[in-house]
Amino acid sequence: MALIEDLNWRHACKAYDPAKKVSPEDLEKILEAARLAPTSSGLQPFKVIVLQDAALREQIAPAALNPDCVRECSHILVFAAWDRYTADRIDKVYDLTTDERELPRGRFVSYTDKLKEMYLPEEPEANFAHIARQTYIALGLALAQAAELRIDSTPAEGFDNAIVDQVLGLGEMGLKSVSLMYIGYADKERDWLGTMKKVRIPREDFIVEM
Secondary structure (H helix, E strand, C coil): CHHHHHHHHCCECCCECCCCCCCHHHHHHHHHHHHCCCCHHHCCCEEEEEECCHHHHHHHHHHECCHHHHHHCCEEEEEEEECCCCHHHHHHHHHHHHHHCCCCCCCCHHHHHHHHHHHCCCCHHHHHHHHHHHHHHHHHHHHHHHHHCCCEEEEECCECHHHHHHHHCCHHHCEEEEEEEEEECECCCCCCCCCCCCCCCCHHHHCCCC
């Protein structure tokens, strides 16, 4: 029940104490939870950008719905997806997989050929949409790990992706931002949601058993 207790504890923090920082050790645990997340075909088609630089934060703050969180949280994790699937990207992941498992390269070529047949002809919007969905699995696990550590967090899609991409130079990396995750420690006087009861749809209205 520990995970359930952690999830009951967490909420989307609305104000952070800028004087309190997440330790490098705890940050690494959150990042490792994201890295170990499952993804479609094991491709891990995204990166997590760890943003601490104050000047860069100031540039993206006006693009966010909660600019104070951008400025005051300990770290911002930017979940940035590949801009599209390519044959080279797919092959690179599977070359790593075979090398790590001490298998001959090309061991999974029949499978990677199917992936290329599915993804490479897709329109850019559909292609990116599939990639972007993979990031949410990692985001969820990172949120859960932060909760287990009693580190406050806020998942955020309320920002101007184009501005974030431009400021961080994501286009040059072949990436596009999908979501942000603020982490740190709540300013309990300003975090208005922290004192409120957690509310979710009742189980009987949420779960459908067939």
